[in-house]
Amino acid sequence: MGQIEEVVSPHETLEEAEKLKVAGNEAFKKGNYTDAIECYTKAIRKTKDEFGQETAVYYKNRAACHLKMENFEDAVFDCNKSMELGPKDPKALFRRCQAYEGLNKIDAAYTDAKEVHNLDPKNKALEPILVRLHKAVQAKLGELAQTANKVKSMFEIVFTLEGEADKREKAADNLIVLSREKAGAELLFKEGVVEKIVRLLKVEKNAKIRLSCVRVFGELAKKDTDRAKQVLKEAGVPFFIDAINTTNEEMITAVSYAIQCLLDSISRYDLVKRWKEKKKDARKMSNEERKQSRQDEEKREGIMKENARELHAIMHVICFNTVSRTITGEARDAIINLIMTNCPWDRMAWAEKMLKTDFYSRLMEVASELTHYKHESCMEISDSTNTVVGICFGYLYEQMWDDERRNQIIERIDEFSKEKLMDQGLESKVRISVAITTLLKHAPDLGNSQLTKDGFLQMLLAMAQSDEYIEQLVASEAIIAATAKKKDASSIISQGMEILKNLYKSKNDHIKVRALVGMCKLGSSGGHDASIRPLAEGSSEKLAEACRRFLVNPSKDLDLRKWAAEGLSFLTLDADVKEKLVEDEAAVKSLIELGKTGGQDVMYGVVTCLVNLTNSFDVQEITDEMIELAKFAKHHVPQEHELDDPDFVDKRIWTLCQYGATSALAALAKTESNNMKELIARVINAFCQHQELRGLVVQQGGSKALVPIALSSTEKGERAAAQALARIGITQDPSIAFPGQRSCDVVRPVARLLKEDFKSIENFEALLALGNLANVSEAVRGRMLKESDVVMTIENYMYQDHAMLRRAAVQCILNLCQSEVQVKRCEGTNDRIKYLVLLMGDAEDEEVVKAAAGAVAILTSASSKCCSKVFESSQWEACMLNILANKDYDVTYRAVIIVDNMIQAGKEVSEPLMDTQILDVCQALIIKANIDQSNFQPNETLQKIKKVCEHALELAHNMGVIKTYAQAVQEDEDDEKIEPWRPHPQKAIEEEEKS
Numbered sequence: 001m002g003q004i005e006e007v008v009s010p011h012e013t014l015e016e017a018e019k020l021k022v023a024g025n026e027a028f029k030k031g032n033y034t035d036a037i038e039c040y041t042k043a044i045r046k047t048k049d050e051f052g053q054e055t056a057v058y059y060k061n062r063a064a065c066h067l068k069m070e071n072f073e074d075a076v077f078d079c080n081k082s083m084e085l086g087p088k089d090p091k092a093l094f095r096r097c098q099a100y101e102g103l104n105k106i107d108a109a110y111t112d113a114k115e116v117h118n119l120d121p122k123n124k125a126l127e128p129i130l131v132r133l134h135k136a137v138q139a140k141l142g143e144l145a146q147t148a149n150k151v152k153s154m155f156e157i158v159f160t161l162e163g164e165a166d167k168r169e170k171a172a173d174n175l176i177v178l179s180r181e182k183a184g185a186e187l188l189f190k191e192g193v194v195e196k197i198v199r200l201l202k203v204e205k206n207a208k209i210r211l212s213c214v215r216v217f218g219e220l221a222k223k224d225t226d227r228a229k230q231v232l233k234e235a236g237v238p239f240f241i242d243a244i245n246t247t248n249e250e251m252i253t254a255v256s257y258a259i260q261c262l263l264d265s266i267s268r269y270d271l272v273k274r275w276k277e278k279k280k281d282a283r284k285m286s287n288e289e290r291k292q293s294r295q296d297e298e299k300r301e302g303i304m305k306e307n308a309r310e311l312h313a314i315m316h317v318i319c320f321n322t323v324s325r326t327i328t329g330e331a332r333d334a335i336i337n338l339i340m341t342n343c344p345w346d347r348m349a350w351a352e353k354m355l356k357t358d359f360y361s362r363l364m365e366v367a368s369e370l371t372h373y374k375h376e377s378c379m380e381i382s383d384s385t386n387t388v389v390g391i392c393f394g395y396l397y398e399q400m401w402d403d404e405r406r407n408q409i410i411e412r413i414d415e416f417s418k419e420k421l422m423d424q425g426l427e428s429k430v431r432i433s434v435a436i437t438t439l440l441k442h443a444p445d446l447g448n449s450q451l452t453k454d455g456f457l458q459m460l461l462a463m464a465q466s467d468e469y470i471e472q473l474v475a476s477e478a479i480i481a482a483t484a485k486k487k488d489a490s491s492i493i494s495q496g497m498e499i500l501k502n503l504y505k506s507k508n509d510h511i512k513v514r515a516l517v518g519m520c521k522l523g524s525s526g527g528h529d530a531s532i533r534p535l536a537e538g539s540s541e542k543l544a545e546a547c548r549r550f551l552v553n554p555s556k557d558l559d560l561r562k563w564a565a566e567g568l569s570f571l572t573l574d575a576d577v578k579e580k581l582v583e584d585e586a587a588v589k590s591l592i593e594l595g596k597t598g599g600q601d602v603m604y605g606v607v608t609c610l611v612n613l614t615n616s617f618d619v620q621e622i623t624d625e626m627i628e629l630a631k632f633a634k635h636h637v638p639q640e641h642e643l644d645d646p647d648f649v650d651k652r653i654w655t656l657c658q659y660g661a662t663s664a665l666a667a668l669a670k671t672e673s674n675n676m677k678e679l680i681a682r683v684i685n686a687f688c689q690h691q692e693l694r695g696l697v698v699q700q701g702g703s704k705a706l707v708p709i710a711l712s713s714t715e716k717g718e719r720a721a722a723q724a725l726a727r728i729g730i731t732q733d734p735s736i737a738f739p740g741q742r743s744c745d746v747v748r749p750v751a752r753l754l755k756e757d758f759k760s761i762e763n764f765e766a767l768l769a770l771g772n773l774a775n776v777s778e779a780v781r782g783r784m785l786k787e788s789d790v791v792m793t794i795e796n797y798m799y800q801d802h803a804m805l806r807r808a809a810v811q812c813i814l815n816l817c818q819s820e821v822q823v824k825r826c827e828g829t830n831d832r833i834k835y836l837v838l839l840m841g842d843a844e845d846e847e848v849v850k851a852a853a854g855a856v857a858i859l860t861s862a863s864s865k866c867c868s869k870v871f872e873s874s875q876w877e878a879c880m881l882n883i884l885a886n887k888d889y890d891v892t893y894r895a896v897i898i899v900d901n902m903i904q905a906g907k908e909v910s911e912p913l914m915d916t917q918i919l920d921v922c923q924a925l926i927i928k929a930n931i932d933q934s935n936f937q938p939n940e941t942l943q944k945i946k947k948v949c950e951h952a953l954e955l956a957h958n959m960g961v962i963k964t965y966a967q968a969v970q971e972d973e974d975d976e977k978i979e980p981w982r983p984h985p986q987k988a989i990e991e992e993e994k995s
Helices: 010-029 033-047 052-068 072-085 090-102 106-119 124-158 165-180 182-190 193-201 207-221 225-235 237-244 249-267 270-279 287-306 308-323 329-342 350-356 359-367 385-399 403-422 426-442 444-451 456-464 469-482 486-504 509-523 539-552 558-571 575-582 585-596 600-614 624-632 646-659 661-668 674-688 691-699 702-711 715-731 747-754 760-773 778-786 788-799 803-816 820-827 832-839 846-862 864-872 876-884 889-904 907-914 918-932 940-958 965-976 985-994
Strands: none
Touching: 010 033, 010 052, 033 052, 033 287, 052 072, 052 090, 072 090, 090 106, 090 124, 106 124, 124 165, 124 182, 124 193, 165 182, 165 207, 182 193, 182 207, 182 225, 193 207, 193 225, 193 237, 207 225, 207 249, 225 237, 225 249, 225 308, 237 249, 237 308, 237 329, 249 287, 249 308, 249 329, 270 287, 287 308, 308 329, 308 350, 308 359, 329 350, 329 359, 329 385, 350 359, 350 385, 350 403, 359 385, 359 403, 359 426, 385 403, 385 426, 385 444, 385 600, 403 426, 403 444, 426 444, 426 456, 426 469, 444 456, 456 469, 456 486, 469 486, 469 509, 486 509, 509 539, 509 558, 539 558, 539 575, 539 585, 558 575, 558 585, 558 600, 575 585, 575 600, 575 646, 585 600, 585 646, 585 661, 600 646, 600 661, 600 674, 646 661, 646 674, 646 691, 661 674, 661 702, 674 691, 674 702, 674 715, 691 702, 691 715, 702 715, 702 747, 715 747, 715 760, 747 760, 747 778, 747 788, 760 778, 760 788, 760 803, 778 788, 778 803, 778 820, 788 803, 788 832, 803 832, 803 846, 820 832, 820 846, 820 864, 832 846, 832 864, 832 876, 846 864, 846 876, 846 889, 864 876, 864 889, 864 907, 876 889, 876 918, 889 907, 889 918, 889 940, 907 918, 907 940, 918 940
16 A cells, blocks of 8 residues: 655645745844755745745845855856846846856946846946946956957967967967966957867977967866866867877876866866865864855756766766777876776766776776787787776775675676686786786785686686796786785795796796796785794895896896886895895985886885885884783784884984985875875885984975875875974975975865874974964965964964973964964954963963063054953963063063053053053163173173163153153152142132222
8 A cells, every 4th residue: 555645735835935034034134144045945945846936036045145155156056046037136136246246257247237227227226336347347348458469469379380489389378378367268268269279289290389278278177167168069078088199298297187177167076175175074164064065065966967968978988098099008097097086976976987887897908908918909008007007996996885886896897807717818818817917906805806716816827837928927927916915825825936936947037027026925924023934044135135136237127127126025024134125225226216217117116115114114012911912812923023123223214315215205106096105105204203304305305295195195194294294394494395385285284283183293293383384474374374273273282281282382373473364363352362461471381481472572563452452361460570570581572572562552551551560670671781781792682672661661651651750750849839828718809899
């Protein structure tokens, strides 16, 4: 029997909607705009199908909320919806006019304002707005006229193929500059620059001009949905695929950027991007922010549905071309990187959407390619392609949020594997081995799902014993990858060690080095545990020597040296090998030079070696209690090698850093792999533990490499990179270590170290670094103050019991006080000044007193309101006397500056100030300075204190707040004079009558 549905009459629906409107109006009056938006949104959902006139009002009201919150694009959207239901509504037009003005779309705002004036000519409130917009339109027309002339001249030069190359290149660069300006971009677009560039690139041979033209597309598409859709329509996705088909790295980067701009603009990624950072610490988000975040997500979902056709077209073309036989290997890598960027659910959700296509099979086709083996239908790949594909598979698998979707990926891979395994031909065996090896290396969960297939391991062992070179090659690589887990290693040691030894006897170096790496990996299965030795004593050192010979030999090709580094990455788990390797200067420098190539294929070997050598891995602390429990449970207790003691580790860190290891890590940091980024951050952070090495890290590009890692990596990777940046910021000049915009970019990651659950040393280093950054420029201070959670967290540490944390926080606030924004914050209704005044009386920490006095001195010099707020503390006089009578003249100097500032603030502030012992102390300081002046070397600070005191007292005297000694004596004398006896009033009357 079916369920009985409750029928709601349209009249009841309208009543509910009206109640929501009333609630929204009340929330709007109180300034609760987020709540008001929620009420109007619910009302819209209830009525939009039947009550057009009422729904138009709700849209109009919601637009008013968006205007108050300066969400101008949302306001335009709601006004448009309102006018669809009720055309030519003056209120909706007026609100859209305001929104357009907020978006700096002056033409559209002026058009709407004129329309409102036509509909309501008696509206006098509109006249000043019309005048203002008219002036703005005239000014814009003047700018456009100038820009139009520039555009015309640029077009003539760039699109004339017969012109001089230098002039055309400069003109093409100028087109990029124009496209970054709002007016320039609009004009270029109207003049048909997209179509012109598409035609030009079909015949243009000049690489610089081609690059500039593609960059113009990226700038035009950036942050403008309509323009991005038009660029896509006129140019087409195949145009970008043709443009990316090159080996030129700059061109590939420019095209990738342009495609990403198209995707982000058409999907309005900016709506969710602004919340991404805050969601990392969702507990600090207010209810209003949560609601707004959800509304933005819903809005983006609607926009993506509207633009689904364009977005799906881009996705399908990109996915299809992953297996194109006509594109370069570098272009293929860029396409796969684009897929990785857009696979997260909060970006484009391609990971899930591509389950409905044959993309995963296509990606397996790419994963099965080998540079050493060319078959009939092979595609061109680079040395990094296998690594990129493997990382992509791992990332796609991580994006699946449940087992059902993850199993779907495994099913797609199973289908590919079955198809290849059914064919017993050489090509199929080689390709399935390469594909699974790629997965085992970079997406182990997916690789292990295939490793357990019946007969696969036996097939690998059989291929390894074959006489065929390519079979030996891929089988040895697969065996190496298959021993990632201890249980796999033990089974292969029993079966495959003899096979690997036989392969090592091969005359072919490529087979030999792979067999060597296989033995290295099997021999290192005990990890860092010094008590486990899978191989005989001394075998690890012999294997390391064999790897070294390949690594340091300049006549060996890059592939051989890459494998040698990978072999050492396993062997360096052994502390004996670590010490021997670090003492070998030639080997270490060869390893670093290999890393400087920046190749994705060499990254694992080089980075892992450096991680092992510096002991930058997580080590579980083993307590005596844990050892006793392990013994009782008959579990093995790992033992640390004596050569892994801190003294030996520090020595290795110094050696590696001085040889230039940071430069190799900086070259490798461009990877898309978050796990690799984490390892790189760990090593650089190990270098930055030592104050003396931080300068070398900066010189070798370490600070530049750390910033993107700190912004996007694993949680541990971001933390390690942030700590390294903080350590650099403490001892190095931030303006040199983080030049330009980078000093602003560092603020957010360093501030993340201020979390209470982090170690105190991380909190302390972050506060010191932020304090130094606050001294760099107003832009950096502005960034710190703009992020309200950053500055509030710093202020919270001012109340900490931990003396060092409190001191660092107060010193950071001192530097922030140089900003007008911080001055305004202190002027508000709060206790910021009051607490700083109390800190000036701190009896325990002189540095806190000094910093607090400095902060109050800066604030009082910038604002008379801050001067009057000093009195809000009931202990202000005692705190002022504490710094005025301080032993440190630097503190005293700050104190007299405060006094001088407060006197300059006016009589209301200076009178209560001078009516205390502060006046006496100031006079005493002047006397003390006069006495000191007779010394051979007078104290310069004390003399400056005297000048400030004299200026302050003179000012107070001129204002009539205090008097000189002579004036005071004269007043006393005047008070002591006896007035003459006055005659009796009656007698005076009688005398008047007689006269």
